Amino acid sequence: MDYEDNLVQFIDGELPEDRERELFSMISADDSLRAEYKSLLGINNAIKSSAAYYSPSSELKAAVYRDLNISIPVKHVPAFAKFIQGTKLNLLSCGIGAVLASTVFFVSTNFLSQGAKSDLATQIPIPPLQNSETQSNSNMKNNSLSYNKQIIKTKFQPKINNSVNESLPINNNNSIIAISELIIPENGNIIYDVNDKSKIIDISDLTKNLNDLTEIQKEDNASNEKIGISVEARWSTNWSLARETVKPSKISDFNNLGFDMFFSIVDNFDFGINIRQETFFVKYEEKISNNLKYKLEQNPNLTSYGISIRKRYPINDDLQPFGQMNLAINKYGIILRPSIGITYNFYNDFSLVETFEYSNMFFTHNQEWFSASKIGLNFGINYKF
Amino acid sequence: MNNYNAYCDEELIPLLREDKPICDYAFDVLFNRYSSKLFSYCLFLTRNRNESDLVFHDAWLKFFDYIKLGKSVEKVLPFLIMTVKHIIVDKARKINRENKFKQELLNLSDFDTGLETTNKQHDKNEMLELIHIAVDSLDDVYKEAFILKRYQELSNDEIAKICNESVDCIRKRVTRSTNMVKKILEPYINEFNEK
Numbered sequence: 001m002d003y004e005d006n007l008v009q010f011i012d013g014e015l016p017e018d019r020e021r022e023l024f025s026m027i028s029a030d031d032s033l034r035a036e037y038k039s040l041l042g043i044n045n046a047i048k049s050s051a052a053y054y055s056p057s058s059e060l061k062a063a064v065y066r067d068l069n070i071s072i073p074v075k076h077v078p079a080f081a082k083f084i085q086g087t088k089l090n091l092l093s094c095g096i097g098a099v100l101a102s103t104v105f106f107v108s109t110n111f112l113s114q115g116a117k118s119d120l121a122t123q124i125p126i127p128p129l130q131n132s133e134t135q136s137n138s139n140m141k142n143n144s145l146s147y148n149k150q151i152i153k154t155k156f157q158p159k160i161n162n163s164v165n166e167s168l169p170i171n172n173n174n175s176i177i178a179i180s181e182l183i184i185p186e187n188g189n190i191i192y193d194v195n196d197k198s199k200i201i202d203i204s205d206l207t208k209n210l211n212d213l214t215e216i217q218k219e220d221n222a223s224n225e226k227i228g229i230s231v232e233a234r235w236s237t238n239w240s241l242a243r244e245t246v247k248p249s250k251i252s253d254f255n256n257l258g259f260d261m262f263f264s265i266v267d268n269f270d271f272g273i274n275i276r277q278e279t280f281f282v283k284y285e286e287k288i289s290n291n292l293k294y295k296l297e298q299n300p301n302l303t304s305y306g307i308s309i310r311k312r313y314p315i316n317d318d319l320q321p322f323g324q325m326n327l328a329i330n331k332y333g334i335i336l337r338p339s340i341g342i343t344y345n346f347y348n349d350f351s352l353v354e355t356f357e358y359s360n361m362f363f364t365h366n367q368e369w370f371s372a373s374k375i376g377l378n379f380g381i382n383y384k385f
Numbered sequence: 386m387n388n389y390n391a392y393c394d395e396e397l398i399p400l401l402r403e404d405k406p407i408c409d410y411a412f413d414v415l416f417n418r419y420s421s422k423l424f425s426y427c428l429f430l431t432r433n434r435n436e437s438d439l440v441f442h443d444a445w446l447k448f449f450d451y452i453k454l455g456k457s458v459e460k461v462l463p464f465l466i467m468t469v470k471h472i473i474v475d476k477a478r479k480i481n482r483e484n485k486f487k488q489e490l491l492n493l494s495d496f497d498t499g500l501e502t503t504n505k506q507h508d509k510n511e512m513l514e515l516i517h518i519a520v521d522s523l524d525d526v527y528k529e530a531f532i533l534k535r536y537q538e539l540s541n542d543e544i545a546k547i548c549n550e551s552v553d554c555i556r557k558r559v560t561r562s563t564n565m566v567k568k569i570l571e572p573y574i575n576e577f578n579e580k
Binding site for chain 1: 405406407408409410412413416420421422424425428438441442445446449512513516534535536541556559560563564566567570571574575
């Protein structure tokens with residue numbers, strides 16, 4: 001019966017197109033043929049959906065793997081992995097948020113600092129010219145000021161004789177030079193005797209002091225720019241405390257690199273967030289059946305995200321030993337990492353960092369807890385903003 | 386770990402000769418890919434779960450050794466099926482049990498111990514058992530063609546190589562065996578459809 005063969009070949013996808021059309025027209029016209037077609041589909045689907053019934057037992061699979069010396073690659077999905085997978089975006093957004101917040105903080109602080117300087121320079125009122133003879137005379141009498149007592153307690157209120165025709169010195173930014181209390185802090189207001197030409201403010205003296213003033217202001221402003229944020233890049237070398245018997249199947253290009261961002265909370269006390277690429281040699285057990293247990297050893301390359309607390313014990317401005325505690329998570333588990341180290345400020349805001357650390361990672365597999373540990377040395381550079 | 390699941394057989398076979406853990410991953414992918422199909426074939430041929438376990442186990446060992454020797458395999462499943470056939474024939478020769486194999490009735494309970502027992506599942510199990518009975522009633526040549534085509538999902542070319550027959554011959558056997566099974570099961574299928 002040709003049509004029956006056609007039905008089978010059609011189900012197997014082996015019927016030529018012209019015969020397919022012919023078959024369809026027959027199916028549409030013939031109820032019995034349609035029923036046969038449904039029967040064939042039912043048998044085919046029943047067989048296809050029964051694949052799971054023919055799976056070998058886990059004991060048989062384990063026996064094959066054991067005799068071939070094949071390690072069963074375990075799909076390790078501990079609770080933390082789910083957490084990480086579920087919150088990866090959140091962590092990413094937190095990281096981006098932290099960086100943005102730091103940037104905004106840095107920029108705004110810097111801007112305000114610059115703004116203050118700018119205001120200082122531009123908003124200094126040009127001292128009102130004063131030719132109050134009586135006042136000056138009385139002041140002269142009362143205070144017996146010498147002429148070189150030019151500046152004063154009152155901020156930015158020098159009184160300049162209107163006979164002075166010299167223009168005020170201009171700095172590079174075309175703003176009027178600021179005269180702050182930093183110049184010569186002495187008590188009393190400056191008063192110029194209009195009758196005494198020699199007592200007129202000597203602008204050239206001010207100009208002469210300009211460089212000193214600018215330097216002082218620079219130093220002053222620079223010290224104010226410290227916003228308590230530092231970044232740190234570290235490379236580490238590690239030794240697993242259990243001797244490694246397997247190598248990682250794949251290592252990230254950034255393996256053993258770590259990046260930290262520290263925020264100074266209070267004096268000598270920093271809080272940090274960090275990301276780090278590292279390997280852990282882990283050993284754990286997989287129970288196949290009641291009397292069969294596999295001991296598994298893996299060396300996964302992991303990305304860990306963590307927070308740190310660092311307490312500094314400065315010996316001097318350049319040398320600062322510290323103690324640190326880091327708590328991190330990755331898709332395997334949770335890491336606790338105490339460490340001690342030292343920073344050495346070698347150039348401006350750059351410091352060398354060396355750390356000795358002990359890392360212990362706790363992880364679960366099939367509701368059992370395991371741990372892996374290692375010690376390591378870190379070498380890095382810290383930059384303070 | 387790379388996504389070895391995306392690799393085809395031809396890419397995975399050379400990896401079996403690599404060091405650990407690459408060869409482990411490659412083998413695991415191949416095993417997961419073909420174990421069910423191979424095991425069902427073992428069950429159909431041996432009609433006995435314990436025998437199936439032994440044959441299945443030996444087939445994978447022979448396959449792995451064959452690859453480790455540096456030899457190449459075009460298609461993994463046909464090779465494994467051929468290996469199973471050879472193992473069974475060898476065993477049958479040794480212990481002269483071929484007739485005994487054929488006398489044993491193939492029960493679904495041989496296939497899996499952890500079958501679900503919901504009503505829907507019960508019907509499905511019953512249907513599968515009926516299919517097994519129908520397949521068992523076929524002549525050997527048709528039975529083999531049917532099993533390899535429907536359960537192992539091999540192409541006519543691959544079946545032809547395994548059975549050492551022409552592709553046309555296999556196509557006819559597959560068509561006829563399928564129609565035979567359908568004829569046997571027709572009354573039951575109608576009953577199932579009415580349910």
